[in-house]
Amino acid sequence: MAEAPMLQVENLNVLYGDFQILWDVSMTVGAKEVVAVLGPNGSGKSTVLKAIMGLTPVRSGKIIFEGEDLTKVPTHEMVARGISMVLERRRLFGAMTVRENILLGAYHRSVNKDIASRLEWVESLFPILAERRDQIAGRMSGGEQQMVAIARSLMSRPRLLLMDEPYLGLAPKIVSQIAGIIQRINQEGISVVFNEQNVHLSFGVSHRGYLLESGRMMLTGTGEEMIHSDVIRRVYLGV
Amino acid sequence: MTISLFIEQIINGLIIGSMYALVGSGIALIYGTMRVLNLAHGEFYMLGGYLVFLLVVTCGVPAYLAIPIALLAAFLLGALIQRITIHYLLQREGWAFSTIAVTLGLSIFLQNSALLLFGENVQSVPYYVTGIVEFAGIRIPMQRLLILGVAILTIAVMTYVLKATRLGWAIRATSQDRDAAAVVGIPASRIYLITFGIAAALGAIAAAMMAPIYAITPWSGLPILFKGFVVVILGGLGSFPGAIVGGLLLGVVEAVGVQLTSTEWRDVIAFALMIAVIWVRPWGLFGSKS
Numbered sequence: 001m002a003e004a005p006m007l008q009v010e011n012l013n014v015l016y017g018d019f020q021i022l023w024d025v026s027m028t029v030g031a032k033e034v035v036a037v038l039g040p041n042g043s044g045k046s047t048v049l050k051a052i053m054g055l056t057p058v059r060s061g062k063i064i065f066e067g068e069d070l071t072k073v074p075t076h077e078m079v080a081r082g083i084s085m086v087l088e089r090r091r092l093f094g095a096m097t098v099r100e101n102i103l104l105g106a107y108h109r110s111v112n113k114d115i116a117s118r119l120e121w122v123e124s125l126f127p128i129l130a131e132r133r134d135q136i137a138g139r140m141s142g143g144e145q146q147m148v149a150i151a152r153s154l155m156s157r158p159r160l161l162l163m164d165e166p167y168l169g170l171a172p173k174i175v176s177q178i179a180g181i182i183q184r185i186n187q188e189g190i191s192v193v194f195n196e197q198n199v200h201l202s203f204g205v206s207h208r209g210y211l212l213e214s215g216r217m218m219l220t221g222t223g224e225e226m227i228h229s230d231v232i233r234r235v236y237l238g239v
Numbered sequence: 240m241t242i243s244l245f246i247e248q249i250i251n252g253l254i255i256g257s258m259y260a261l262v263g264s265g266i267a268l269i270y271g272t273m274r275v276l277n278l279a280h281g282e283f284y285m286l287g288g289y290l291v292f293l294l295v296v297t298c299g300v301p302a303y304l305a306i307p308i309a310l311l312a313a314f315l316l317g318a319l320i321q322r323i324t325i326h327y328l329l330q331r332e333g334w335a336f337s338t339i340a341v342t343l344g345l346s347i348f349l350q351n352s353a354l355l356l357f358g359e360n361v362q363s364v365p366y367y368v369t370g371i372v373e374f375a376g377i378r379i380p381m382q383r384l385l386i387l388g389v390a391i392l393t394i395a396v397m398t399y400v401l402k403a404t405r406l407g408w409a410i411r412a413t414s415q416d417r418d419a420a421a422v423v424g425i426p427a428s429r430i431y432l433i434t435f436g437i438a439a440a441l442g443a444i445a446a447a448m449m450a451p452i453y454a455i456t457p458w459s460g461l462p463i464l465f466k467g468f469v470v471v472i473l474g475g476l477g478s479f480p481g482a483i484v485g486g487l488l489l490g491v492v493e494a495v496g497v498q499l500t501s502t503e504w505r506d507v508i509a510f511a512l513m514i515a516v517i518w519v520r521p522w523g524l525f526g527s528k529s
Contacts, residue, residue: 093419
């Protein structure tokens with residue numbers, strides 16, 4: 001019998017007020033897997049990630065991570081469960097330094113130990129952040145801020161990393177740099193779920209993808225399967 | 240006005256200003272972390288005054304014990320009030336604005352509770368220390384120097400807490416981005432509770448130190464609330480260092496201004512200063528433009 005996947009989302013329904021955002025969304029993420037959540041603007045991609053992290057209330061459905069249902073776990077306890085997140089548009093503590101931002105990633109008591117070795121590991125992934133440690137985070141460029149945000153999220157040594165629109169608003173050169181970082185993180189044994197509008201961009205790094213349209217899961221498969229799918233063509237091109 | 244009188248007024252201004260700074264920094268902390276304009280903040284000052292009065296005058300506790308006890312009681316009271324009122328509004332999406340009505344209601348409730356409990360008689364507390372320090376023709380009562388000393392100590396402790404402790408980092412992170420703070424494991428609602436308690440305690444310290452000089456009445460929170468608002472607007476809404484500088488600036492400008500004009504002009508000077516500053520820097524001295 002196959003081992004249960006690391007993360008199982010089953011029939012997730014999310015509403016903002018009376019407006020339903022997600023309709024019976026189900027997906028799985030395996031250990032050491034990179035999964036892309038695709039879909040046009042407003043399809044509910046971000047809401048899937050926010051619901052997993054507990055940032056948005058879930059009406060019904062299950063989110064099972066390593067055998068435990070997360071739907072009642074508050075956001076601030078997620079790092080203790082082994083889940084971390086890079087929020088959309090970085091969301092750094094703008095008035096604090098790079099080093100302070102990164103250290104806050106290990107704030108939770110369950111991960112607030114071996115700080116020196118955590119810092120060393122994170123700074124080995126992003127050598128530039130060691131040089132910029134005393135810079136005020138809010139004054140850095142978008143790409144550098146994204147690196148700080150990723151570094152902060154890694155300080156808790158998560159087993160699953162959620163990345164909400166990691167490429168948003170970044171120059172093409174920076175995008176390929178961030179893509180390289182995602183692969184590097186995955187090589188460290190961390191599962192990554194990220195969302196992105198651009199299908200071709202996503203399949204550069206992900207093993208599998210899910211396609212959302214108007215809050216419903218339309219399609220899943222490997223990059224190759226999905227790129228040639230008629231459903232993708234219909235959703236994106238309307239043909 | 241002679242030079243020594245002028246210097247004396249500046250020192251007096253710094254002393255009163257340091258109290259404005261403590262009250263203002265509480266308002267700034269609450270606004271900074273939870274975006275709540277606490278209209279009941281003056282009542283923490285008023286309650287702090289009565290707590291010290293009860294301990295020192297009614298129970299005969301020595302001042303050096305009474306002030307820490309009053310401070311702790313104010314912290315607990317502030318945290319309790321936050322937990323049973325504002326907490327519920329912040330939990331709900333889109334209800335944050337109602338905190339204005341709730342804190343106004345709290346202000347009225349606390350004023351009338353004090354009136355019921357303590358009556359409308361003006362109360363006061365004897366000087367904690369007596370004597371006058373004289374130096375190069377400048378005369379300052381010891382009591383006032385003590386106020387300044389306590390204020391400096393309090394500000395130093397608060398600065399240390401915010402800069403260098405786990406709690407301080409959590410407060411600063413939550414005030415900058417609540418969701419990002421939650422993601423790294425900081426429980427916003429607990430930080431709000433503690434921040435509210437600290438802010439109440441800061442108001443109580445100011446009240447405890449001012450109790451020998453200014454009368455304690457159920458309404459003594461109101462004028463200090465207005466001064467506190469001037470302070471946070473001067474310093475930049477939500478900025479702790481801004482509130483400290485704003486408080487001291489307001490104290491000095493008021494003291495010198497009153498010396499040059501007369502006492503009735505005190506509030507006019509305060510608000511004129513505020514208007515002048517926001518004319519040039521609408522975001523305050525330490526606030527950010529956005």
